[in-house]
Amino acid sequence: RQIRSRFIDEVDSGVVRTETGATITQKADRFSLDESSSPKKSTSATSIEYDWETPVSGKTYKSASGSTIEYDLQDGDDPFQVGVIVEHAKFGPGKIISRTGLGMDAKVVVFFKSRGQKKLMLKAAPLQVIG
Known part of the structure; x- marks a missing residue:
């Protein structure tokens, strides 16, 4: 309890x-x-x-930097999965090592060779999948 x-x-x-x-x-x-x-x-x-059971496609989000991030994903099509290589505007390339949450409300932990481990919110982080 x-x-x-x-x-x-x-x-x-x-x-x-x-x-x-x-x-x-x-x-x-x-x-x-x-x-x-x-x-x-x-x-x-x-x-x-x-x-909550109907998937949202074509959803547009604003990042903290003000740039628009647009996603049109189906179930299972989320590119920010554990093991994916991403590029961050400030930290450079890194690998997603864990993830919690769903959609753009998810948080990921990314290991960057130059900066170490960082916990980022997908809706605010300038991440781009590179591999």
Whole structure:
């Protein structure tokens, strides 16, 4: 059993997303998951509904540097897999040695010969697959 962090009561439940997709409700002394919500669909505060099972293609992302990154990928077509050689604008060539998360929200650990091991977010890192 894990002990709940004291600061959790201060976090707005509207910005928290669980791994199962359940919403979080706050009570005076308790922290609970609302299991009645479906993990397949989520409605945000702006009433935009998203079907988590439908793949998104042609999605455009903005990187931290402001350049546009556009992906049109099907399931299994993600080029940023473990073992892939990538080029970073600042760190040079490197090899992806681990990955967590999905899509552009994923984080990768890349080993660069010149800079060592770096943990990068795909949506912010200027990475390009070179091999």
